[in-house]
Amino acid sequence: MKISILGTGYVGLSTGVCMAEIGHYVTCIDINQQKINQLRQGFSPIYEPNLENLLQKNTKAGRLTFTTSHQEGLDSAEIIIIAVGTPQGEDGSPDLSYIIQCAKDISPYLTDGAIVVIKSTVPVGTNENIQKIIMNRCNRESTIKMASNPEFLRQGTAINDTLHPDRIIIGANKKEVAEKVGEMYLPLNAPMIMTSIRSAEMIKYASNAFLATKLSYINEIANLCEKVGADVTDIAVGMGADKRIGESFLQAGIGYGGSCFPKDVKALELTANQHGIHFSMLKETMRINNEQQVILVTKAKKRFGHLRARKIALLGLSFKPNTDDMRDAPSIKIAKSLANEGAEVIAYDPVANSNARKILGNTINYASSVEDAAIDADAIFIVTDWDEIKHLDVNILKKMRWPIIFDGRNCLDENIINALDIVEYYPVGRPSIIHPHQQTH
Ligand SMILES: NC(=O)C1=CN([C@@H]2O[C@H](COP(=O)(O)OP(=O)(O)OC[C@H]3O[C@@H](n4cnc5c(N)ncnc54)[C@H](O)[C@@H]3O)[C@@H](O)[C@H]2O)C=CC1
Numbered sequence: 001m002k003i004s005i006l007g008t009g010y011v012g013l014s015t016g017v018c019m020a021e022i023g024h025y026v027t028c029i030d031i032n033q034q035k036i037n038q039l040r041q042g043f044s045p046i047y048e049p050n051l052e053n054l055l056q057k058n059t060k061a062g063r064l065t066f067t068t069s070h071q072e073g074l075d076s077a078e079i080i081i082i083a084v085g086t087p088q089g090e091d092g093s094p095d096l097s098y099i100i101q102c103a104k105d106i107s108p109y110l111t112d113g114a115i116v117v118i119k120s121t122v123p124v125g126t127n128e129n130i131q132k133i134i135m136n137r138c139n140r141e142s143t144i145k146m147a148s149n150p151e152f153l154r155q156g157t158a159i160n161d162t163l164h165p166d167r168i169i170i171g172a173n174k175k176e177v178a179e180k181v182g183e184m185y186l187p188l189n190a191p192m193i194m195t196s197i198r199s200a201e202m203i204k205y206a207s208n209a210f211l212a213t214k215l216s217y218i219n220e221i222a223n224l225c226e227k228v229g230a231d232v233t234d235i236a237v238g239m240g241a242d243k244r245i246g247e248s249f250l251q252a253g254i255g256y257g258g259s260c261f262p263k264d265v266k267a268l269e270l271t272a273n274q275h276g277i278h279f280s281m282l283k284e285t286m287r288i289n290n291e292q293q294v295i296l297v298t299k300a301k302k303r304f305g306h307l308r309a310r311k312i313a314l315l316g317l318s319f320k321p322n323t324d325d326m327r328d329a330p331s332i333k334i335a336k337s338l339a340n341e342g343a344e345v346i347a348y349d350p351v352a353n354s355n356a357r358k359i360l361g362n363t364i365n366y367a368s369s370v371e372d373a374a375i376d377a378d379a380i381f382i383v384t385d386w387d388e389i390k391h392l393d394v395n396i397l398k399k400m401r402w403p404i405i406f407d408g409r410n411c412l413d414e415n416i417i418n419a420l421d422i423v424e425y426y427p428v429g430r431p432s433i434i435h436p437h438q439q440t441h
């Protein structure tokens with residue numbers, strides 16, 4: 001099948017590479033010339049495990065090409081996938097300007113049989129509006145075929161998620177359109193759910209908001225665990241063993257971040273509001289998450305009294321491991337809050353230092369290794385559960401002024417905690433460990 005994809009971000013590029021991997025001929029279009037140049041040379045502009053390898057393999061096989069030209073990129077495309085950003089606008093609703101621009105960009109080159117698929121996360125009704133824009137521009141009514149095909153990949157595991165999805169949602173108002181889009185995915189052998197366009201758009205928001213709410217729920221349980229002396233990691237195992245609840249998304253910590261949950265929860269709450277439904281549960285999901293993101297700062301202030309002139313090593317900056325994405329990362333709020341308290345912050349991330357610098361600038365200092373960050377630190381904050389942070393070298397802790405660790409992901413290797421008899425360890429929602437040799441510091 002001949003597929004064109006607009007947008008070579010996390011979703012567009014992962015989709016493009018995977019569709020080529022299963023045998024389709026894919027052209028990826030982006031307006032960013034620099035990205036396209038980089039991709040043509042076989043380099044991925046984003047950090048995503050296994051992406052660059054499949055990019056090079058499929059480019060070499062002649063199934064994957066990149067262009068900035070809509071005319072060239074859309075030539076004889078059977079399916080045109082729109083995967084551009086829908087970031088949060090100033091009023092909290094998604095900014096649809098990139099999608100609208102895509103509609104304008106593709107209109108002159110649409111052939112009769114082509115299907116326009118919106119993969120970006122868009123509010124209910126957007127597919128219909130985009131269809132109208134295209135119809136007006138093309139001056140044709142009957143032949144614009146549209147489908148909603150929301151994406152569920154997670155950053156850090158984007159390739160695996162795209163090749164092995166739990167389900168594929170296809171929303172279309174015509175059976176033959178849904179079937180044609182489904183044909184594209186047949187080699188994946190994944191369950192497909194066909195719905196109306198509006199339902200497909202809604203499934204995406206309902207899923208993300210549900211997962212975010214599950215996280216705020218377990219985080220509030222974690223806060224309660226600290227008060228009553230229970231351990232939230234045991235609670236998660238106990239709850240998760242119930243199939244109706246499920247074990248995933250029960251890892252308590254410093255709350256959710258990233259380019260999707262924060263904006264999608266807000267967008268759904270706004271949609272509900274516009275229709276007279278006060279979805280107060282989502283308001284609470286967001287409130288809990290906002291407070292949770294700075295919980296390590298609150299804990300450290302309690303431990304030290306104040307944080308002025310305290311040196312804090314921030315380990316991990318990206319919003320989750322295995323990505324360099326800093327969009328809405330909890331580390332941003334934590335770093336700013338520490339700086340406001342007068343602390344000296346030195347941060348380390350295996351891949352996100354340079355993206356972080358674009359956002360945080362000189363508010364903090366950047367280290368080139370865990371060890372660099374930890375030297376003479378008064379405390380470590382574990383912010384992102386990268387493998388090298390979870391299993392950090394015990395000897396590194398001996399270089400701190402005093403090994404005090406605030407673990408925002410409850411992820412530090414048990415052996416490390418047990419190996420040190422001078423450690424103070426403060427996880428989230430679990431009993432703290434303060435070894436007997438502790439001295440005032
Ligand atoms: N990042 C993620 O993990 C997921 C994102 N989504 C949704 O997918 C959509 C895309 O998200 P990301 O991939 O993160 O975005 P991104 O910001 O990483 O990439 C968007 C790309 O679109 C390009 N672009 C903008 N206007 C264009 C145009 N007119 N023609 C061609 N290219 C254009 C930009 O240059 C950029 O490279 C959003 O709606 C997001 O909510 C859905 C599932 C997962």
Ligand SMILES: O=C(O)[C@H]1O[C@H](OP(=O)(O)OP(=O)(O)OC[C@H]2O[C@@H](n3ccc(=O)[nH]c3=O)[C@H](O)[C@@H]2O)[C@H](O)[C@@H](O)[C@@H]1O
Binds near residue numbers: 256257258
């Ligand atoms: O629409 C999207 O963009 C995507 O949003 C999320 O994917 P993503 O944001 O990439 O990553 P997640 O693994 O969901 O993590 C989101 C945040 O929740 C946090 N999280 C996740 C799981 C958990 O148990 N605990 C927890 O704190 C992560 O650290 C991260 O900050 C969804 O999981 C994807 O299905 C969806 O496609």
